[in-house]
Amino acid sequence: MFDWRARISRMRAAIRDSRQDHWLSAECEGRLREFDLPVPFDVDKLAFIVERVRGRPIVFVPWRKQGHPFGACMTYKDPETGELVDVICYEVATPRSHQDRIKLHELAHLMCGHRSTGLFKHLDTGENEYGVILRNTYSRPEEVMAELMAGLVQSNANYRPLTDACDAETQELVERLARYYEHRMGTWRRR
Amino acid sequence: MAAEVVRYLVLAFVWLTAIDYAIAWWRRPDEVVIAATLRSVLCVGALFTVLAPPVYHSFDHLTGIPNASRLLADGLLVLLAWAAQPILTHFSYLDGKRGRVANAPAVVVVIVVMMGFFALVPATRPTTGNFAVVSAGEPWVLEYTVTVMLLPALTAGRFVVIAYRFSKRFMDRTLRWRQHLQTLGWASGLGYTVHQCLIAGLSTFDLTYPALDPTVVANSLLGSCAVLLLSGGFFNLHACFGHYRAYRRLYPLWSLFFDGEQKGRILDALRVSGMYSRLEERRMQIYDAVVLLQPFIDRTMLDSSKCAGLAPTNTGAADAEGVARVLRAAIHAEKHGYQATEPLPSSIFPHGDDELEYLLQVSNSLARRPMSLG
Numbered sequence: 001m002f003d004w005r006a007r008i009s010r011m012r013a014a015i016r017d018s019r020q021d022h023w024l025s026a027e028c029e030g031r032l033r034e035f036d037l038p039v040p041f042d043v044d045k046l047a048f049i050v051e052r053v054r055g056r057p058i059v060f061v062p063w064r065k066q067g068h069p070f071g072a073c074m075t076y077k078d079p080e081t082g083e084l085v086d087v088i089c090y091e092v093a094t095p096r097s098h099q100d101r102i103k104l105h106e107l108a109h110l111m112c113g114h115r116s117t118g119l120f121k122h123l124d125t126g127e128n129e130y131g132v133i134l135r136n137t138y139s140r141p142e143e144v145m146a147e148l149m150a151g152l153v154q155s156n157a158n159y160r161p162l163t164d165a166c167d168a169e170t171q172e173l174v175e176r177l178a179r180y181y182e183h184r185m186g187t188w189r190r191r
Numbered sequence: 192m193a194a195e196v197v198r199y200l201v202l203a204f205v206w207l208t209a210i211d212y213a214i215a216w217w218r219r220p221d222e223v224v225i226a227a228t229l230r231s232v233l234c235v236g237a238l239f240t241v242l243a244p245p246v247y248h249s250f251d252h253l254t255g256i257p258n259a260s261r262l263l264a265d266g267l268l269v270l271l272a273w274a275a276q277p278i279l280t281h282f283s284y285l286d287g288k289r290g291r292v293a294n295a296p297a298v299v300v301v302i303v304v305m306m307g308f309f310a311l312v313p314a315t316r317p318t319t320g321n322f323a324v325v326s327a328g329e330p331w332v333l334e335y336t337v338t339v340m341l342l343p344a345l346t347a348g349r350f351v352v353i354a355y356r357f358s359k360r361f362m363d364r365t366l367r368w369r370q371h372l373q374t375l376g377w378a379s380g381l382g383y384t385v386h387q388c389l390i391a392g393l394s395t396f397d398l399t400y401p402a403l404d405p406t407v408v409a410n411s412l413l414g415s416c417a418v419l420l421l422s423g424g425f426f427n428l429h430a431c432f433g434h435y436r437a438y439r440r441l442y443p444l445w446s447l448f449f450d451g452e453q454k455g456r457i458l459d460a461l462r463v464s465g466m467y468s469r470l471e472e473r474r475m476q477i478y479d480a481v482v483l484l485q486p487f488i489d490r491t492m493l494d495s496s497k498c499a500g501l502a503p504t505n506t507g508a509a510d511a512e513g514v515a516r517v518l519r520a521a522i523h524a525e526k527h528g529y530q531a532t533e534p535l536p537s538s539i540f541p542h543g544d545d546e547l548e549y550l551l552q553v554s555n556s557l558a559r560r561p562m563s564l565g
Contacts, residue, residue: 029219070482091482093535096542098478151475155468163360174360177282180224181369 028149031111039175041157043103047088050107057085058110060103062092070094071102073109086110097154104150111149114142194410201414202239208421209236227277234271235417238264261322262309265339266302272346273298279346282353301342308335321406323387327394336391344384347416350377365430376419383412434466437551441473444554447518448480474550481539487524488539489531492517511552514539518553 035053038045047058072089088106090099163174212229219225240246247260256262273295311331318325326332354374361367390405392398402408493513517539524531541549 025218070479093485094478094482094538095540095546097546098475098482101475101478151468151472155471163362170357170360173282174357176224177357177370178361178363178366180228180282181366 024145024148025152028145028152032149032152035111037153037157039171041153043100043107046153047103047107050110054086054110057083058107059085059087061087061089063089064093065091071106073106101150101154104153105146108146108149108153109142112142112145114146197414198239198243201417202236202243205232205236205239205417205421208232223277224281227274227281230274231271231278232421234267234274235421238267238271239417241267258318258322262306265305265309265322268339269298269301269305269342272343275346275350279349279353282357283349298342301338305335305338308338311335321387321390321409323390323394324405324409327390328397333388333391333395336387340384340387344381344388347377347381347384351381372419376416379412379416379419383409383416386412431466434470437547438466438470438473440551440558441470441477441554443557444515444518444550445473445477447522447557448477448484474547477550478540481518484518484521484525485539486534487521487529487531488517488535489521489524490533490535492520492531493535493539511549512556515553515556519557 035046035049038049044060047060051058070091074087074089076085076087077083078085088103090102090106092099094102163171209229209232212225212232216222216225216229241250241260241264250260250263251257308331312326312335313329323332323336351374354370354377358367358370358374361370386405386409390400390409393400540546
């Protein structure tokens with residue numbers, strides 16, 4: 001016997017999830033527009049942009065955990081200068097695109113201004129600036145958002161230069177045309 | 192009959208493109224250029240719909256004015272040129288403000304003048320054919336045609352210049368081809384506007400049209416303009432199909448780790464971004480799983496697969512079939528809790544541009560000989 005009620009209930013849940021996803025996606029795109037995506041895309045260049053916006057240096061530290069977690073993001077206070085530094089650790093025993101995804105995930109946490117939760121909380125000093133966030137689970141909303149942002153950046157990034165050497169204005173206009181054809185994400189300009 | 196089929200095919204194509212852009216606009220409502228494109232495509236769709244014989248005659252019948260549908264269609268053409276202005280400025284200037292060809296009052300003036308000239312043209316029998324051809328030689332037809340075509344011609348001309356200027360700049364072959372098609376499409380549109388004025392001018396000055404049938408030429412120019420300009424959809428479909436194939440081909444490898452179960456709702460959220468995102472997400476899920484499996488991948492396992500004739504490639508990595516065997520063995524090891532005595536120091540997959548190709552080879556190996564790899 002076909003269970004119409006269960007079917008309708010599942011459909012309603014799917015519609016609700018879909019709405020939530022679209023909201024989340026729009027939220028992520030809104031955050032990303034605050035930053036200029038470098039063309040051709042490079043994670044280090046994006047990190048430099050995030051550094052500039054946040055006013056705090058970012059350091060990438062490769063590690064080989066071979067298991068949980070793939071990456072981590074923490075804020076560290078330089079004992080000599082007293083300067084706050086964002087440290088992003090990433091798994092190194094994996095292909096480069098995956099390393100980039102891990103770095104982007106952690107950068108997304110910084111772009112969203114997430115605070116540490118869950119594991120490693122004991123490393124928190126209690127101040128807001130200090131925190132450790134791990135890329136090991138997608139169960140928390142912050143992780144979902146960071147992963148979605150990382151995915152959006154990676155799927156919207158052009159890894160190869162679009163045009164040959166020409167002036168900056170032409171490059172920008174060519175980039176606009178390419179994004180228009182590909183239905184990619186907007187102009188990435190601060191509005 | 193064939194002409195009718197082509198007419199309705201173009202109409203269907205235009206409305207499908209409108210749906211495509213409506214989805215894009217719904218996803219990104221704050222994108223000025225997507226919204227402008229949607230408005231333009233809606234104008235094109237309405238224009239072609241009005242020109243469809245049943246709609247054309249129905250509207251004429253409703254208004255009681257012969258060829259009122261033609262006036263409506265021409266008004267839509269002017270509106271189309273106006274709706275395309277933000278796209279023009281977006282691709283012309285970085286600040287998006289300078290160099291507007293037309294603003295709203297100018298469009299209103301053009302439409303009023305156009306209506307005035309239309310009223311002065313002597314009434315002809317209602318026809319869906321080319322108005323400039325059907326009313327050839329009648330007074331005020333040339334003025335009417337020039338008024339209607341002025342703004343679209345200026346817009347199309349500027350688009351031709353922009354499209355041609357950037358067409359050689361693209362290093363990517365697909366984008367370069369699309370840009371060439373766009374240039375050709377705008378050139379066809381410009382050709383159509385000039386052609387319409389030419390027909391009206393020749394008949395006014397009692398000159399002979401050089402080609403056989405001006406209607407066929409005009410329809411060809413208009414149809415090719417619409418199809419070429421909106422043909423981005425074909426290319427997207429092509430790319431989307433390629434990504435879908437790769438996505439499906441990765442399934443054997445992906446299902447090795449996930450047993451056909453999706454991992455969380457990340458995929459649902461990324462689905463709105465298209466097929467490419469789904470492919471990327473599947474690839475990343477595979478890499479995530481392989482990193483988790485890394486402590487169970489023994490270096491000797493990989494070496495033995497190499498010794499068994501599953502030769503190393505010139506990049507130094509074990510070949511795809513060997514990797515497939517090793518992954519299958521590592522999953523068994525994980526299930527039984529056998530940690531590797533000598534874990535692999537680096538990734539089992541190679542780095543570089545051909546990462547996806549390599550994954551597809553591994554996945555193909557699993558799909559080709561699923562039993563022998565256990």
